[in-house]
Amino acid sequence: MKHILLSLIVCLISIHVFGQSLSEAEKFVPPVYQELPLGAIQPDGWLKHQLQIMRNGTSGHLDEVYAKIGKDNGWLGGTGDAWEETPYWLDGAVPLAWLLKDLTLQKKVKKYIDWTIEHQRSSGYFGGITNYELQNDTTVTVKNMKEAGADWWPKMVMLKVMKQYYQATGDPRVIGFMKKYFQFQINALKNAPLGQWTEWATSRGTENVMMAQWLFQVTKDESLLELASLIESQSFSWSEWFGNRDWVIWAAAYQNGDRWMHRHGVNVGMAIKSPAINYQRTGDQKYLKALKTGFTDLMTLHGLPMGIFSADEDLHGNDPIQGTELCAIVESMYSLEEIGSITGDPFYMDALERMAFNALPSQTTDDYNNKQYFQIANQVQISRGVFNFSLPFDREMNNVLGMRSGYTCCLANMHQGWPKFAQHLWYKNEKNGLAALVFSPNTVKTTVGSDNTEIEIVENTTYPFDEKIQFDLKMKNSVEFPFDIRIPAWCKNPSIKINGKKLPIENNGQIVSINRKWSNLDQLVVYFPMEVTTSNWGRNSTAIERGPLVYALKIKERWEKGNDEKEGDYFSVFPESDWNYGLVQDAVQNPKEHINVSAVKTVNSDFVWNLSHAPIEISVPGKQIPGWKAIEGVAYQPVTARDGIYKGKVSEKTEQLTLVPIGCTKVRIVAFPVVK
The missing domain is CATH 2.60.40.1180 (Golgi alpha-mannosidase II)
Structure with a gap:
């Protein structure tokens, strides 16, 4: 017994002495997996074609078709946009330019990067010229930041742009630029804290923390870890919220205006990596536990079959009629890429693939020039309307496929999805x-x-279609x-x-x-042999899966072009074949016996995520549910019993339903009721 007590005392003394002696740098945990330089990976096949489509469309030409980016832009010294949309676009256009080795696009994006570096203030502050600077013929300093400066948030995105540009080129100006800015920031935050201008900065402070910690890995300057801790202390407590579970329950229960920024889907998508970033700085395992708890809870209470959580704009539960904002998808993908690098946990890479191959492709047009602000899991029509969104918009433009439909943040931000995915293969x-x-x-x-x-x-x-x-x-x-x-x-x-x-x-x-x-x-x-499996989702619905892909009912599409006075041209898509089917119970319980898979087309280098190119079809028996009808465009889920079976009137005729990858669809049913 004495030996045990002595060992315990020695252990406690060691923890106290040696634990306290660890410096911030010694606590820092290097990533399990390190990123390769931007451009080391060159996409081929269908993925290269996807990036070429983007380059030829809005990703490569947004400054030419969207005046906010191209006209009198604040990130080029003008009086126009100096907030988030230009950095958002660059955050996707920069990796795209180097992944495709496109010199024209590289020159285009470098113009914004050069101006930003060359017009950094002597104090270290950067960004568009502020009104205070213009009116008072002065520049932003640590002392006058509160009066003269502008929102911290868009600078966080531009820092990510600079990191990628440095990874592609090794331009030494970037390191000096960041050093100077972070030295400014650590002093200025004491007088002008993160939330001085907007709550966007406090809700998204993780982006800033991440960049300070990245620069620490390059320079080993411990003051950057001090800055990271300061920023974290002024930001939303995402790591704590994810770990203690009260937050995700509260977010599932309420949809009013109270603390809505705490459940804003894009904020959540960025914040998923917060515990991993904090673990990296501190080495504290509690953050990894909080990450697994929070992500699992998020997907349990708000998850949809295509691998993303509802976010229309707030978290909105797991009913298949809920929507998801495009920005939430691309930000969540990037968070999972960072988490995978830091932790090495394949759980998050599984989640990344599910999100990329199912949620991302179906929310834009083939030419990547139009997007949905919100997509819906069970989406039986794309049209103007209020649907069942937590942010329905009086203008009723959140669901249509348009360049400027909904908020234009997604028009600027959607471009990072595929390039960053390719960059992290x-x-x-x-x-x-x-x-x-x-x-x-x-x-x-x-x-x-x-x-x-x-x-x-x-x-x-040809993965994800081939084994x-x-x-x-x-x-x-x-x-x-x-x-x-x-x-x-x-x-x-x-x-x-x-x-x-x-x-x-x-x-x-x-x-x-x-x-x-x-x-x-x-x-x-x-x-990787791909078996057909079934999974259970919100409202006791069932989805059909094969490998990393989720499959949806193949519905004939009718496209209509429209025009809105303020938001421009847009497309609506309506079903031209029946969609109100349930899956037969025997097939759900015994998929090997009742469900057939057919490779109907070859995936070539001209592949596009649409019905005409869908390479795999799944045949499954189903029956029509006559009473299941859309109400104002919404296919409210039929009520099922505890056994998962729909008890209402069902057609006696069994039909062979054709399912295709959900990424190839625009109108669809993916979460099916089950019938006998």
């Missing part, structure tokens, strides 16, 4: 090896191993390094072959690390 692991954590066709060129040997890996696949992913390695000299591969949690029987020889794998839902000496023309082939 690969990471470096701790032994200077490579990690393939999400999958799509691409080629990566980088260095690996102790001698930084140059290597090229071609990832040949096979082939990695072809090219190098001049053989080199030893660990090759990490994520095994998706949905895959029950994965297999890996190296040069035709099968490699044993323990189980799914993990990251397999293959550490060996690799040689030129080595080939690694991964097979």
